[in-house]
Amino acid sequence: xxxxxxxxxxxxxxxxxxxxxxxxxxxxxxxxxxxxxxxxxxxxxxxxxxxxxxxxxxxxxxxxxxxxxxxxxxxxxxxxxxxxxxxxxxxxxxxxxxxxxxxxxxxxxxxxxxxxxxxxxxxxxxxxxxxxxxxxxxxxxxxxxxxxxxxxxxxxxxxxxxxxxxxxxxxxxxxxxxxxxxxxxxxxxxxxxxxxxxxxxxxxxxxxxxxxxxxxxxxxxxxxxxxxxxxxxxxxxxxxxxxxxxxxxxxxxxxxxxxxxxxxxxxxxxxxxxxxxxxxxxxxxxxxxxxxxxxxxxxxxxxxxxxxxxxxxxxxxxxxxxxxxxxxxxxxxxxxxxxxxxxxxxxxxxxxxxxxxxxxxxxxxxxxxxxxxxxxxxxxxxxxxxxxxxxxxxxxxxxxxxxxxxxxxxxxxxxxxxxxxxxxxxxxxxxxxxxxxxxxxxxxxxxxxxxxxxxxxxxxxxxxxxxxxxxxxxxxxxxxxxxxxxxxx
Ligand SMILES: [Fe+2]
Numbered sequence: 001x002x003x004x005x006x007x008x009x010x011x012x013x014x015x016x017x018x019x020x021x022x023x024x025x026x027x028x029x030x031x032x033x034x035x036x037x038x039x040x041x042x043x044x045x046x047x048x049x050x051x052x053x054x055x056x057x058x059x060x061x062x063x064x065x066x067x068x069x070x071x072x073x074x075x076x077x078x079x080x081x082x083x084x085x086x087x088x089x090x091x092x093x094x095x096x097x098x099x100x101x102x103x104x105x106x107x108x109x110x111x112x113x114x115x116x117x118x119x120x121x122x123x124x125x126x127x128x129x130x131x132x133x134x135x136x137x138x139x140x141x142x143x144x145x146x147x148x149x150x151x152x153x154x155x156x157x158x159x160x161x162x163x164x165x166x167x168x169x170x171x172x173x174x175x176x177x178x179x180x181x182x183x184x185x186x187x188x189x190x191x192x193x194x195x196x197x198x199x200x201x202x203x204x205x206x207x208x209x210x211x212x213x214x215x216x217x218x219x220x221x222x223x224x225x226x227x228x229x230x231x232x233x234x235x236x237x238x239x240x241x242x243x244x245x246x247x248x249x250x251x252x253x254x255x256x257x258x259x260x261x262x263x264x265x266x267x268x269x270x271x272x273x274x275x276x277x278x279x280x281x282x283x284x285x286x287x288x289x290x291x292x293x294x295x296x297x298x299x300x301x302x303x304x305x306x307x308x309x310x311x312x313x314x315x316x317x318x319x320x321x322x323x324x325x326x327x328x329x330x331x332x333x334x335x336x337x338x339x340x341x342x343x344x345x346x347x348x349x350x351x352x353x354x355x356x357x358x359x360x361x362x363x364x365x366x367x368x369x370x371x372x373x374x375x376x377x378x379x380x381x382x383x384x385x386x387x388x389x390x391x392x393x394x395x396x397x398x399x400x401x402x403x404x405x406x407x408x409x410x411x412x413x414x415x416x417x418x419x420x421x422x423x424x425x426x427x428x429x430x431x432x433x434x435x436x437x438x439x440x441x442x443x444x445x446x447x448x449x450x451x452x453x454x455x456x457x458x459x460x461x462x463x464x465x466x467x468x469x470x471x472x473x474x475x476x477x478x479x480x481x482x483x484x485x486x487x488x489x
Contacts, residue, residue, distance in 0.1 A: 003074060003235065006235050006236075006237070007150040007235075008339050009243045009244040009247060010150035010152050011350035011351065012240075012243045013239060014218040014350070015350045015351065016218075016220075017123075017219060018352070019348050020122075021120060029382065030120040034118035034119060035120065035355075036386055037174045038175035039192040040190070040192075041184075041188050042111055042114075043184070043186050043188065044107075044158065044160070048103060048107050051104075052212065053210075054096050054097055054100025054103070055100050055130040055212050056093055057093070057100075060094040060096060061093055061094075062093060062094045062231075063092055064232070068230040069232040070229040072229075072236060073127075073230070074233075074234045074235050074237055075232045075234060088134075089136075089138075089139055090132060090140075091208060092131045092231055093131060104212070105225065105226055111189075115191060120353055122220060123218060123219055123222055124223040124224075125214055125215065125227050126215055127213075127215045128212065128213070128215075128227060128228055129230075131210075132209060132210045132211070133204065133209045133211065135204055135207075136203060145198070145199070146196055147194040147195045149234070149235060150235075151351060151352050153217070153235075154192070154194060154216050155214065155216065156189055157192070157212070158187075158188075159182070159188045159211055162185050162186050162187055163181075163182045163188055163202075164183050165183075166204065167209055168203050169201075170190065170202060171200055171202050172197050172198060172199035175193070175196075175354075175355070176387060181202065193355070214226075217236075251338060252319070252334055252335065252338045311357060312326045312357060313349070313356050313358070313383070314326045314362065314445075315329045315343070315359065315364055316330055316331075317360075318332070319333060319337045343372065343376055346375070348379065354382075354384070355385060356383045356384050357389070358389050358390075359384055359388065359391070360442075361392040363393065365392060365419070366395065366400055373422065374422075377423065378426060381427045385462075388461070389442070390423075390460045391438055391442055391445065391458070392423065392457070394455060401415055419456070419458065420458065424463070427462060428460035429462070430458060430459070431459045433458050434457070435455070
């Protein structure tokens with residue numbers, strides 16, 4: 001099974017897990033700090049830190065090896081140069097003793113409900129790894145990157161020494177593209193959206209910085225059982241057989257599926273593109289370092305924001321309409337839409353809540369019956385980020401409205417006001433209904449330049465007070481420096 005299919009499977013599993021969690025909790029729009037900002041952190045009490053030191057015992061010290069993965073996992077393939085660099089910059093550790101594992105599982109058990117609230121779904125662990133970073137490291141996890149693979153791959157990182165400039169830390173751009181460094185007077189555990197957010201480990205000034213990484217996967221039931229699949233284990237081969245088989249059966253396999261574009265190959269998936277953007281950034285930074293020495297901090301932050309992985313959805317687009325940086329959700333498989341996606345009253349977008357910065361609904365709403373329409377708009381509201389934008393386009397609006405007024409209720413809208421009302425009812429504030437203004441603002445959108453007079457364009461943003469909320473207090477009570485993560489709020 002290939003990584004593209006596994007990533008898509010995990011995205012669909014995540015949506016299913018979220019949906020059942022929301023139903024169980026009677027929530028339509030979940031809110032948490034993690035969903036709003038992309039991170040949430042906990043203090044690690046001294047006795048937990050003491051117990052977790054067992055992950056760094058001298059007798060389990062090892063080196064990074066590309067063959068260090070369990071058979072039921074897809075490996076991360078490292079070249080010899082990459083392997084050497086990883087081993088130069090970090091010290092790796094193998095399976096810890098049962099006492100240390102028990103400390104980790106007990107601690108995770110104590111915060112498992114809070115993690116569930118933050119994520120908005122049940123979760124389990126698919127890999128735990130421990131390594132210590134040496135001073136001056138700038139490769140692999142120490143270079144700017146996002147983890148990609150699946151939008152639902154979320155990580156917990158443990159820093160056993162208080163994270164700061166001297167001990168080393170983690171730096172990232174949060175969901176609103178603010179640059180953050182984790183800084184605290186005590187050891188920390190941080191849950192962050194590692195698949196999407198640009199981040200890098202900060203090495204220590206002296207000594208080593210021990211860190212434990214716990215990678216999570218959505219599940220129908222939460223479990224804190226630790227799995228040690230090896231340092232080179234990328235992803236489990238079996239995530240959900242039923243979802244994987246269904247996706248594989250409908251998958252676009254070649255040009256014969258789409259007559260209009262015989263030479264097109266499938267576009268790279270969203271997650272591949274995320275890592276590609278990160279690779280481009282790392283390359284650019286290395287070039288800058290060679291030419292002019294260390295980069296100015298503001299300049300670097302600007303580069304990171306530019307490469308920041310926005311999740312953008314094109315819903316209902318044509319099968320050939322692949323667009324760089326966009327995930328397509330359309331019913332017909334094609335080079336721009338590798339895994340076809342039906343739009344009806346039961347479909348769940350394979351995307352985590354509150355992560356999408358732009359949603360384009362193109363030639364879509366007018367084809368849905370009333371039940372499907374309400375459901376799809378609910379999904380749009382679930383996945384859009386707080387500061388996200390929704391652009392809805394309805395083709396041939398006038399003709400459809402006329403048919404509807406004459407008694408044809410199969411699809412379409414009687415008036416612009418009716419569609420605006422539907423969007424408002426789904427939790428949006430409608431900002432603009434004029435085509436040209438939308439065109440200027442969203443010129444990078446797929447097919448947005450094809451503006452027809454007969455089409456209706458509408459720009460909406462999430463209304464700030466819609467939906468039922470679960471707010472987290474979540475202040476860990478640590479005074480952190482102003483430029484770092486000041487509070488969990
Ligand atoms: Fe990472």
